[in-house]
Amino acid sequence: MTEREPMDKADFKKSLDAYQAKRDQFRLVDVPEQWYLMIDGHGDPNTSPAFAEAIEVLxxxxxxxxxxxxxxxxxxxxxxPLEGQWWAQDMAAFTSQxxxxxxxxxxxxxQPDWTTPEMFDAAVAKVDEKVRAKGGPARLGDVRLETLAEGRCVQTLHVGSFDAEAGTLARMHDEFIPGRGLRRTGRHHEIYLSDFRKVAPEKQRTILRQPVEEVRG
Structure with missing residues (x-):
């Protein structure tokens, strides 16, 4: 590659169908198996130190x-963009309460499909080397590289605050999904197209995704 031949930069948000959604329009999409950096936690994302630490390390x-x-x-x-899977022992704690x-x-x-475990291990080691003297990120050892295969999903684009999602989720869960002869499987999934640390709540753009399967018998 010469200086006159700039490297193409892939933008998977634009090229992958699984990252396309329109506001208040529900649609079915088949999400392929993909590599992800992952880190787990529990508690209120607004107040839990673990949530902020997870973002700082990812x-x-x-x-x-x-x-x-x-x-x-x-x-x-x-x-x-950052994404999140969310669930609770009683899903009412998420959708309504x-x-x-x-x-x-x-x-x-x-992550791109050419990412390997060896590349991940080398990246973690490099981050650790850079931040060791500074004492962070605190949860570097909790990050993992895994595949996730969600398959058939329903998704839509929500514009507004996270607390305003309840009505959209109710329509998705109680109207669209059963109306298509489907039922929910897997975990509620959100894709944060806007950086919620910088964008006003009323302008935030979030893809809401729910894995589903056909109701049989």
């Missing part, structure tokens, strides 16, 4: 992998 690993891919493989890409203290979660950042 991004350094994600960007270290991106730069390694560009440098070593000649493959550059836009780092994907919104009792955030009872929520469990896994934060994720999707």
């Amino acid at each position: 991004y350094p690993v994600a960007y270290t992998l991106k730069f390694a891919s560009k440098r070593e493989l000649g493959r550059d890409y836009v780092v994907m 919104r009792d955030k203290s009872r929520w469990d979660w896994t934060l994720l950042i999707m």
